[in-house]
Amino acid sequence: MNGASPPAPSIADELEELGEELRQKALPGERLIETHRRLADESRERRRRGDLLDRIAECLPINIFAKDSEHRYLLANKNVRKLAGRENTEVIGKTDFDILPEPIARTLRASDERLRANGGMQVEELAIEPAGGEKRHILVGKTLVRSEETEQEVLIGFSIDITESKRLERELRDKIALIERQRAVIRALSTPIIEVWDRVLTVPMLGALDSARAGALMEDLLADVSRRGARFAILDLTGVEAMDTGTAAHLLKLVQAIRLLGAEGIITGVPPSGAKTMVALGLDLAGVTTLASLREGLWYCMKRMRAGAAA
Known part of the structure; x- marks a missing residue:
């Protein structure tokens, strides 16, 4: 028995096969076009980012730079130039x-060498002296990165x-020192310590x-x-206009501290407001000599010293 012969391909089938063959042959070309398009897009994006970074570097009011391993400049914004x-x-x-x-170049090269030796992020202050110009101070920050290319x-x-910040800093320190000196003078004038007699000190406040x-x-x-x-x-508190509760307690501690040094503290001329404050605080004044005036205080010291000499 004879077998049936396979049916002849239709025109539609032949066209489908031809189209598939053409598509297979065209695929590498399409891939090449797509790759070229992608690389072009990436190149444009890199240029866009590069242009943006260049504009930022040119606009910032600082020096921005990059150097290769041979110390040659790869980038220098307008401030460096x-x-x-x-x-x-x-x-x-x-x-x-x-x-x-050369002096400035030596300073900058030494700074670069320190970074290459130590690595990390380096921030330091450098002093440079331009030829014929005033000494300048610069703050430098730098690090090392690896180039992708x-x-x-x-x-x-x-x-x-x-430089200007350093000048203002020096002026501020000088002003603070002057204020401290003036404060010390005012303090000394407001509470002068006077030796009115041999080994007798008076503090008129x-x-x-x-x-x-x-x-x-x-x-x-x-x-x-x-x-x-x-x-x-x-x-001597004769000239004291007012004192707070903390001050009254402080004076008592002062008298006690004087006693620890082997001397005797005497309070004279306590104003009415001060006496009221001390009583209100309940301070123990039993061991403290208090007299009405500075004159009485001086007489007291003289009598005690004469009595000591006579003994």
Whole structure:
């Protein structure tokens, strides 16, 4: 028995086969076109980011730079070029020794070498002296990164001129020192420590007496009692206009501290407001000599010293 012959392909089938064959042959070309399109898009994006970074570098009021492993400039914004006094074409590919005075170039090269030796992020203050110009202070920050294209280390960094800030800082320190000296003079004038007699000190106080002023008085008076070997220290409050509760307690502690140094503390001229404050606080004044006036305090010291001499 004869077998049936296969049916002849239709025109539609032949066209489908031909189309599939053409598609297979065209696929590599389509892939090539797609790859080219993708690479072109990536190139445009890199250029766009590069242009943006360039504009940022040119606009920022700081020096921005990059150097290769041979210390040659790969990038230098307009502030770097202005510092060097050169055009971009005269900076790129050059070293600091090619574009800057030798003393400045040596300072910058030493800074770069420290970074390459230590790695990490380096921030330091450098002093440079332009030829014929004033000494300048710059704050430099830099680090090392690896280039994606060359696989080499690239030094990138920035620097800021802080000369004016340093000048203002010095002026501020000088003003603070002057204020401290003036404060010490005012303190000495407001609570002068006077040696009115051999080994007899007097502290006439004027105006308002607060805790801060009483604390400073304790420090100065105890130092003088010890240095002069004083026998008596008279705290005269005749000119004190007012005192707070903390001050009253502080004065009592001062008298006790004077006693520990082997001297006797005497309080004279306590104002009515001060007496009221001390009573209200319940301070124990049993061991404290209090007299009405500075004159009585001086007489007291003289009599005690004569009695001691006679004995």
